[in-house]
Amino acid sequence: MIDPDELTDKLVTTLPDVLPTLRWFGGKDRPITAVRPLRTTPLDDDVAHVIVEVDQPGRTEQYQLIISEHSDGYDATADPERNGLLLRKIAAGESVNGIRFAHEQGVELRTSLRGRPIGVEQSNTSLIYGQQYILKVFRKLARGENRDLVMHRALRSVGCEHIALPLGSISTELDGEPVTLAMLQEFLPDAVEGWDMAKTSVRDLMAEADLHASEVGGDFAGEACRLGHAVAKVHADLAQALGTRIADDDAVANAVAGMQRRLDTVVEAVPELTRYEEPLRAAFEEAREHLGRIPIQHIHGDLHLGQVLRTVHGWLLIDFEGEPAAGVAERNALRSPLRDVAGMLRSFDYAARQLLVGQPDDDQLAYRAMEWTKRNRAAFCEGYAEVAADPRDNVQLLRAFELDKAVYEVAYEHANRPEWLTVPLSSIARMTSGGE
Ligand SMILES: Nc1ncnc2c1ncn2[C@@H]1O[C@H](COP(=O)(O)OP(=O)(O)O)[C@@H](O)[C@H]1O
Numbered sequence: 233m234i235d236p237d238e239l240t241d242k243l244v245t246t247l248p249d250v251l252p253t254l255r256w257f258g259g260k261d262r263p264i265t266a267v268r269p270l271r272t273t274p275l276d277d278d279v280a281h282v283i284v285e286v287d288q289p290g291r292t293e294q295y296q297l298i299i300s301e302h303s304d305g306y307d308a309t310a311d312p313e314r315n316g317l318l319l320r321k322i323a324a325g326e327s328v329n330g331i332r333f334a335h336e337q338g339v340e341l342r343t344s345l346r347g348r349p350i351g352v353e354q355s356n357t358s359l360i361y362g363q364q365y366i367l368k369v370f371r372k373l374a375r376g377e378n379r380d381l382v383m384h385r386a387l388r389s390v391g392c393e394h395i396a397l398p399l400g401s402i403s404t405e406l407d408g409e410p411v412t413l414a415m416l417q418e419f420l421p422d423a424v425e426g427w428d429m430a431k432t433s434v435r436d437l438m439a440e441a442d443l444h445a446s447e448v449g450g451d452f453a454g455e456a457c458r459l460g461h462a463v464a465k466v467h468a469d470l471a472q473a474l475g476t477r478i479a480d481d482d483a484v485a486n487a488v489a490g491m492q493r494r495l496d497t498v499v500e501a502v503p504e505l506t507r508y509e510e511p512l513r514a515a516f517e518e519a520r521e522h523l524g525r526i527p528i529q530h531i532h533g534d535l536h537l538g539q540v541l542r543t544v545h546g547w548l549l550i551d552f553e554g555e556p557a558a559g560v561a562e563r564n565a566l567r568s569p570l571r572d573v574a575g576m577l578r579s580f581d582y583a584a585r586q587l588l589v590g591q592p593d594d595d596q597l598a599y600r601a602m603e604w605t606k607r608n609r610a611a612f613c614e615g616y617a618e619v620a621a622d623p624r625d626n627v628q629l630l631r632a633f634e635l636d637k638a639v640y641e642v643a644y645e646h647a648n649r650p651e652w653l654t655v656p657l658s659s660i661a662r663m664t665s666g667g668e
């Protein structure tokens with residue numbers, strides 16, 4: 233039987249060295265000055281749920297661990313002998329010491345399954361149970377109900393066909409505020425990421441020097457069109473479930489100020505962006521007159537080809553948490569759905585250009601990358617226009633949102649993949665010099 237006090241003592245001494253070695257730990261950029269276990273909850277004889285507070289210079293954050301002394305590296309989430317207990321408790325709707333395990337209304341779960349970690353680079357830990365369920369355990373804890381869960385519930389309530397169904401959750405309260413610890417969803421074993429499909433299509437095109445994008449085997453335009461249709465449907469479903477309103481003066485001012493503020497921060501961090509600062513500011517200012525009177529609503533918030541899955545039944549959108557760098561208020565603000573469209577259009581550009589990263593300049597390949605991008609961006613907009621207004625009808629706004637996303641990407645690449653910085657920078661160069 234776990235002794236919570238003994239475990240707590242052990243964690244205080246070992247975690248400062250162990251945390252930086254864990255893939256999901258988000259604080260690898262600064263030393264750890266202290267680790268304080270806030271709450272230790274035995275879940276059964278040898279598994280405990282632990283919430284720790286981690287002090288680092290300039291920040292204090294809370295993380296959750298699920299620990300067993302008998303599991304490799306003490307991590308019970310990765311232990312198939314022990315991680316089944318999370319699913320069983322969700323199915324039973326148990327509550328343990330303020331931790332609520334709950335299934336969604338009307339959902340019946342199979343309880344005999346063991347979990348296996350999904351094995352991708354993640355800041356969370358996702359476990360797949362059998363071929364049926366996926367449990368995303370949020371490692372860094374945030375106050376308030378998790379946005380991914382809230383959006384999934386809303387979309388489910390209106391019968392949205394383009395999401396993986398939410399099945400359950402684990403939650404608690406910290407200092408009187410709700411905190412989502414994990415979300416259980418339907419797992420689609422046949423799902424392929426849009427990003428992988430798009431990359432394959434681009435590679436096929438590059439391999440056939442004398443064929444056009446429309447002629448090669450891996451043409452993606454049909455899928456891009458269906459994806460546009462699916463994204464527009466999800467927007468319509470979010471509007472139906474959570475409402476929509478017309479942007480007033482405050483919403484317009486906030487939107488422009490948000491884009492200018494982001495530019496301030498990124499220009500300071502990434503000097504390569506400075507030469508485009510003036511035309512970027514002008515594009516954001518120009519957006520002001522097009523932002524008034526447009527409908528705003530809840531949107532996905534971080535839409536790109538890595539957030540969409542192709543299944544035998546069509547396209548699904550996943551991960552409605554919003555941009556990792558954005559604050560809670562920004563993620564939950566009502567915004568134009570054109571922002572998601574812009575995110576996806578940027579992603580087509582990324583898919584085409586990633587093959588050119590680190591390669592010597594080759595005009596022919598660059599031309600063909602552009603051909604792929606144009607074809608698939610157009611197809612996506614056509615699919616979107618089957619359900620809602622054609623995004624290309626609002627070209628200035630779309631351009632401003634694309635540029636704003638590209639500025640975000642400059643910061644993201646600078647921090648995470650410096651060799652990819654040229655991808656958003658070259659798009660900004662092209663778009664601010666009059667190119668498409
Ligand atoms: N319901 C699902 N069915 C099948 N695969 C999924 C499902 N949800 C997520 N995945 C896979 O897991 C990966 C990570 O999921 P995601 O929600 O984006 O987590 P994170 O935000 O931590 O990156 C996805 O890119 C996808 O390949």
Ligand SMILES: O=P(O)(O)O[C@H]1O[C@H](CO)[C@@H](O[C@H]2O[C@H](CO)[C@@H](O)[C@H](O)[C@H]2O)[C@H](O)[C@H]1O
Pocket residue numbers: 427534536537538539551554555556575578579580582583641644
């Ligand atoms: O971790 P998330 O999926 O929430 O998103 C972050 O990481 C993405 C990279 O994985 C980043 O997306 C950028 O690169 C993608 C290709 O790897 C490309 O498809 C996207 O268009 C591009 O924005 C995303 O911006 C970031 O929030």
